[in-house]
Amino acid sequence: MSFAILATEPLAPQVTRFRVSAPRVARSHRAGQFVIVRVEANGERIPLTVSDADADAGWIELIVQAVGHTTSVMAGLGAGDELPDVVGPLGRPTDVEAYGTVAVVGGGVGTAIAYPAAVALAAEGNDVVAIIGARTKELVILEDEMRQVAGQVIVTTDDGTKGRHGFVTDALADLITERTIDRVIAVGPIPMMRGVAEVTRPQAIPTVVSLNPIMVDGTGMCGGCRVLVGGETRFACVDGPEFDGHQVDFDILDLRNRAYLEFEACHRQEPSDAHA
Amino acid sequence: MPTRKERLAMSRTAMPTRPADERRNDFEEVALGFDAGAVVTEASRCLLCRRPPCVDECPVGVQIVDLIEHVAEGRFAEAAEIVAADNSLPSICGRVCPQERQCEGACVMGRKRDPIAIGAIERFVADYIPPAAPAAETTGHKVAIVGSGPAGLACAGDLARAGHDVTVFEALHELGGVLVYGIPEFRLPKSVVADEIGRLEAQGVAFETDVVIGASDSLDDLLVTHDAVFIGVGAGLPRFLNVPGEHLIGVFSANEFLTRLNLMKAYEPDSETPIIDIGGLPVAVFGGGNTAMDAARSAVRLGAGSVTVFYRRSDEELPARREEIEHAKEEGVVFELLTSPLELRGNDEGKLTSVVLQRMELGEPDESGRRSPVPLEGDTFETDVSLAIVAIGNAPNPLLTNASPDLEVGRRGTLVVDDGGATNKTGVYAGGDIVTGGATVILAMGAGRRAAAAINEYLVGA
Ligand SMILES: Cc1cc2nc3c(=O)[nH]c(=O)nc-3n(C[C@H](O)[C@H](O)[C@H](O)COP(=O)(O)OP(=O)(O)OC[C@H]3O[C@@H](n4cnc5c(N)ncnc54)[C@H](O)[C@@H]3O)c2cc1C
Ligand code: FES
Numbered sequence: 116m117s118f119a120i121l122a123t124e125p126l127a128p129q130v131t132r133f134r135v136s137a138p139r140v141a142r143s144h145r146a147g148q149f150v151i152v153r154v155e156a157n158g159e160r161i162p163l164t165v166s167d168a169d170a171d172a173g174w175i176e177l178i179v180q181a182v183g184h185t186t187s188v189m190a191g192l193g194a195g196d197e198l199p200d201v202v203g204p205l206g207r208p209t210d211v212e213a214y215g216t217v218a219v220v221g222g223g224v225g226t227a228i229a230y231p232a233a234v235a236l237a238a239e240g241n242d243v244v245a246i247i248g249a250r251t252k253e254l255v256i257l258e259d260e261m262r263q264v265a266g267q268v269i270v271t272t273d274d275g276t277k278g279r280h281g282f283v284t285d286a287l288a289d290l291i292t293e294r295t296i297d298r299v300i301a302v303g304p305i306p307m308m309r310g311v312a313e314v315t316r317p318q319a320i321p322t323v324v325s326l327n328p329i330m331v332d333g334t335g336m337c338g339g340c341r342v343l344v345g346g347e348t349r350f351a352c353v354d355g356p357e358f359d360g361h362q363v364d365f366d367i368l369d370l371r372n373r374a375y376l377e378f379e380a381c382h383r384q385e386p387s388d389a390h391a
Numbered sequence: 392m393p394t395r396k397e398r399l400a401m402s403r404t405a406m407p408t409r410p411a412d413e414r415r416n417d418f419e420e421v422a423l424g425f426d427a428g429a430v431v432t433e434a435s436r437c438l439l440c441r442r443p444p445c446v447d448e449c450p451v452g453v454q455i456v457d458l459i460e461h462v463a464e465g466r467f468a469e470a471a472e473i474v475a476a477d478n479s480l481p482s483i484c485g486r487v488c489p490q491e492r493q494c495e496g497a498c499v500m501g502r503k504r505d506p507i508a509i510g511a512i513e514r515f516v517a518d519y520i521p522p523a524a525p526a527a528e529t530t531g532h533k534v535a536i537v538g539s540g541p542a543g544l545a546c547a548g549d550l551a552r553a554g555h556d557v558t559v560f561e562a563l564h565e566l567g568g569v570l571v572y573g574i575p576e577f578r579l580p581k582s583v584v585a586d587e588i589g590r591l592e593a594q595g596v597a598f599e600t601d602v603v604i605g606a607s608d609s610l611d612d613l614l615v616t617h618d619a620v621f622i623g624v625g626a627g628l629p630r631f632l633n634v635p636g637e638h639l640i641g642v643f644s645a646n647e648f649l650t651r652l653n654l655m656k657a658y659e660p661d662s663e664t665p666i667i668d669i670g671g672l673p674v675a676v677f678g679g680g681n682t683a684m685d686a687a688r689s690a691v692r693l694g695a696g697s698v699t700v701f702y703r704r705s706d707e708e709l710p711a712r713r714e715e716i717e718h719a720k721e722e723g724v725v726f727e728l729l730t731s732p733l734e735l736r737g738n739d740e741g742k743l744t745s746v747v748l749q750r751m752e753l754g755e756p757d758e759s760g761r762r763s764p765v766p767l768e769g770d771t772f773e774t775d776v777s778l779a780i781v782a783i784g785n786a787p788n789p790l791l792t793n794a795s796p797d798l799e800v801g802r803r804g805t806l807v808v809d810d811g812g813a814t815n816k817t818g819v820y821a822g823g824d825i826v827t828g829g830a831t832v833i834l835a836m837g838a839g840r841r842a843a844a845a846i847n848e849y850l851v852g853a
Contacts, residue, residue, distance in 0.1 A: 370741030
């Protein structure tokens with residue numbers, strides 16, 4: 116069994132959207148869940164969040180940033196190529212209820228992971244405010260898609276080439292003084308999610324973050340993805356990937372994600388967190 | 392045929408093994424197996440007891456005496472049929488069963504001298520099992536097997552032989568369960584497991600990898616498309632120590648360490664899965680079972696400077712197979728018995744640097760009859776460690792049971808079943824580690840076969 120790539124589309128430099136035939140995953144996928152993918156015969160297993168799925172047509176979409184070996188190999192694939200393994204949907208779906216106004220904050224490719232949550236939250240009747248951040252103009256992704264589901268979209272770039280000059284955290288800090296925000300979902304690099312959690316902590320706004328520890332099996336079998344949340348060990352692949360941002364120990368997550376930097380430096384170049 | 396006296400005078404034929412100095416450097420198989428001469432010699436030592444205690448101790452009742460008699464006469468093909476009647480995975484069980492606690496432990500010869508090498512004989516004859524063929528008549532009944540460990544494989548084989556249409560669903564990208572992700576190549580070559588799976592394919596069993604039942608398709612979905620389901624999902628949830636520092640870089644569950652090596656082949660230069668470089672560095676393994684031995688001996692092969700097994704009871708209680716303990720010692724693994732980790736310590740980069748241990752002594756026997764370890768107050772010590780592997784056991788993986796709340800689950804997360812493996816849900820059977828908690832390959836295989844018989848009866852009547 117292998118999984119055919121049906122189409123690819125470049126979204127930004129180094130960022131590609133893949134449509135992949137995976138009928139079983141497509142049938143039961145819900146926002147917030149991910150798949151484990153292997154790209155080559157001797158390849159590692161990497162987690163990739165499902166950004167969209169069509170149960171009837173049997174496909175899922177994955178948005179992948181080429182940051183290292185495996186994701187770079189994947190970036191070189193196109194329609195007609197096949198992925199040897201795609202398994203899922205794994206992890207718990209995003210909690211989706213009628214909360215009121217929800218800020219969906221995406222940093223870099225994290226926007227791709229935040230997007231299905233925005234869709235699901237809007238469908239449940241929430242007023243969604245999307246904050247999309249990127250280093251620079253070319254890296255802003257899914258802005259049009261977000262506008263379809265969000266009542267308000269704020270774009271920020273670190274270098275000021277598009278939208279507001281600054282970080283998503285600056286935009287969020289202003290937003291929560293301007294209007295009532297009932298819930299925040301943040302997906303992106305660790306410093307960004309940590310920053311968001313700090314912005315919302317004083318007002319105790321419920322804040323969900325989507326964690327990206329190193330994974331192997333993705334089914335709860337290895338414990339490599341363990342994170343410390345509220346002083347307890349949790350497995351991100353089965354208990355997460357979304358957790359209460361105010362309870363997550365980001366220091367430990369950050370340290371553990373650096374475990375293989377030396378291997379990557381000498382064996383190849385690859386940060387392990389595929390969706391940072 | 393040697394006389395009884397001559398038999399008693401013969402000593403046990405040693406299993407040929409590769410020298411420790413050589414095997415420490417690679418992942419190839421350690422025990423090489425008997426040749427035809429050695430196996431006949433060893434079989435001819437057997438006293439052929441009329442009421443053989445070895446058969447009573449075999450969890451699946453292999454007719455050991457009958458088997459050995461045929462081997463002693465050089466009738467290997469017939470011997471293979473005798474084994475195959477009770478054991479669907481003899482080439483695997485011959486390598487990994489704890490024989491010293493089962494057949495060989497009961498061997499009459501073992502009372503005064505060394506027991507017959509039953510495991511090695513079983514392993515030899517397994518090569519003579521004839522190729523499998525699809526069942527002559529099919530029933531039209533469809534059965535789904537969840538999990539491709541020994542329980543699932545054994546169940547699948549018997550059901551296919553009975554003419555049912557069997558599909559095995561496996562979460563990982565390789566088939567075999569613990570046999571491929573846990574037990575290392577040097578103890579159980581993956582080609583042996585692949586051969587067993589090939590035999591099942593020849594019998595018409597279909598396999599689908601990359602399917603997590605409970606995540607994509609639910610148990611109820613399977614019951615729509617199949618007439619019965621067998622759950623053999625194992626006990627794959629690693630336990631941690633719950634001591635400070637367990638999140639440091641360099642602390643692994645044995646499952647993760649072994650999966651990176653065995654399933655992902657991290658020891659091969661072209662594998663894309665990383666493993667921390669432990670060349671020349673001190674490694675600690677916590678635990679004393681087969682998993683701990685496999686982790687320790689794998690660390691030796693990765694070039695660790697030293698490998699120490701820290702176990703909280705004494706040598707006698709070590710749960711691992713004796714052969715693995717001996718092999719580990721030969722390969723330079725050091726045993727620090729009656730010790731228990733208190734804390735893992737690291738540096739500014741979050742990397743493990745040392746472990747603090749508590750010395751223990753054996754106290755009163757607990758409910759299980761084993762003397763439980765108690766701390767020796769104030770007797771602690773610290774030792775340098777760069778990699779620590781936690782091998783203190785696995786609990787049932789709750790993924791499938793959480794997704795099927797109507798299944799009856801016992802106190803420890805295990806599935807509750809009757810003697811035939813039937814769960815409380817009609818048409819759903821279970822066996823192996825998901826029912827017993829972490830146990831053995833042979834018990835899982837036996838449970839898979841009992842469930843296959845019960846499923847067959849459920850589908851077509853006795
Ligand atoms: C390192 C190690 C060494 C061991 N050494 C020995 C030994 O020397 N001798 C011995 O007798 N025993 C040994 N054991 C124990 C033995 O391996 C197990 O008792 C045995 O494998 C259990 O078989 P099983 O079929 O119940 O489950 P497993 O072998 O655990 O197989 C279960 C399979 O189900 C799959 N699965 C889980 N959930 C799902 C799902 N929801 N959907 C689809 N698939 C799923 C898993 O991926 C796995 O492949 C060892 C165990 C370990 C971990
Ligand atoms: S990735 Fe192995 S337990 Fe989560």
